[in-house]
Amino acid sequence: MKPSDQSEPGIVRRRRGRGFSYEGPDGRPVSDRATLARIKALAIPPAWTDVWICTSPYGHLQAAGTDAAGRRQYRYHDIWREQQDRVKFDHVLDVAERLPAFRKAVDDQLQGRGLTRSRVLAAAARLLDIGFFRIGGESYDTYGLATLRMEHVTCANGIVTCSYQAKGDTSREVEVADPGVCAVLRSLKALGADGELLRYRHAGGWSDVRSEDINDYLRETIGYEVTAKDFRTWHATVLAAVGLAVSRPAGKEGPSRKKRAVTRVMREVAEYLGNTPTVARASYVDPRVVEAYDQDRTIAAVLTELGADADFGQLATAGTVERAVIDLIRSEVRTV
Template structure:
């Protein structure tokens, strides 16, 4: 990941502080920009496009045109706005074919946000054991109470890597996440809960969860006669209250005392899976071999998350896992006792494996094996 302002830094008047780009080269000073203000417009001309400045004059400057081309704005976008400043934190916006507003951010801005996101994951990993323990305590209670049902939702996020889903997306696209799952999407057989549903981008997802507490709660939720068609709901007196995505995120913050979200579970689990996959990969003696090992690891992560290897690497897996692997460091030693310190139903990647990943990411003073 490229250099950027330190995590948590606030912009100084006039823009974000510059960062060293290597070999003494200064990167541009970034500025927050308002994409509702004047900017460069795109107009179709024959098979291509022309670009007009704030005054409606056609742009001919090669440097400006090169910057615009480098943004790779999809031809299908309409109502395109392009930042007139090369250091604007938003470089372009447009509306895609499905009517959604999309953004192109400056590379340095994106690197800064990525750094913040993955540093946030370290806090998440440290808080996760207590969060799990609280949820397991709630799951051991009786009845479909708020805390028990929401703890079941958190447990499912932890075990199944679900997207949280939003009510609007389910209504518009008929695609579902955990918060919008319908009872018809779930089957219970002995000690297994199986989810069969249409996920993001219309992909069919089939996920099975083996966990006694989850089975108990989901069975009761599926059998209930009150409430709506959604799976997740809890009793409040004589009424049923549907669980929404905001409720799950608020509950996670309530239990952890930190600004954690449902997506953090996918990000952390993706990072752990990648670390394990790289640790068990065959010995690579060349840069090409290591590149292939990284590609295979991302394919495995993508399989569990239900997305593409490219998305797994760019949005979920902490890049420090790959950096450490290329430097010869993995969590291989921790894999020798994999699963020994986890309870029945827990993934074997929890416990000691997660602690090893956290040590790998933080450069803690622990013994890390050289990649074999």
């Protein structure tokens, strides 16, 4: 494995009839079978333009191109991607270790008064933690936590209901039971203003909450480098661990039953996240949970305590179950 960069001379893709041809940096057609097989395996979408392909099979960046929306997209070497995924999931484990203290700090700030920055962002953090929200983005005009509008949210009996069009133009409805959050959002809706819901008061007036504000708050409160996506990744991993544990006693299942169980669990996780099962497994669920299940190791022993540590408005998986998932993955690391 070696570093590679699309500014280096590379292989160029040319449209030819219904397919493509490829030219090396010297302008000559690529005819080497191994190179052509590598390019085919990269599965570069036909719609990509301005395609660059690494000349070496060992480059960490194997290909790049521009999609139909004008965004630059990339294909990385499988080994490099696996290494990066391991770093990402190890980081998420470190975040998970800090969640109990983080949740206590959020609780304390929700008990404050007024629509201050800390109280409104604490409400946003709680929604993020137990509602599995995407953070949303102003640049891509997608609805998520930071871009929820007044009309997307209702509050009643301590329950917040959010209904909106999420990424991919899919309808999404999320219910979160939390009286503290409900109190903050009722106060915001009582302002009677149009536009985005989350805003806070400061000496100079009002400011809308942006995705950067939420990520800054998460880092400030948890005392660690963290983003909203880390929360979704962790919750997806915990849900998968619970789902696999309740499938059937792993030791009594053959390979085909285990494979079907994993497929079903990924569908369930995807439903919670608002993603596809493929994305849920590839980007959110720590693969070590599935690897442990394949070795007949799950968190089944602690599922009798599911919800035992959770008050109204808290995740049933908080506490003992989350700790068991951390220990399961840490033990998987030691056995590798």
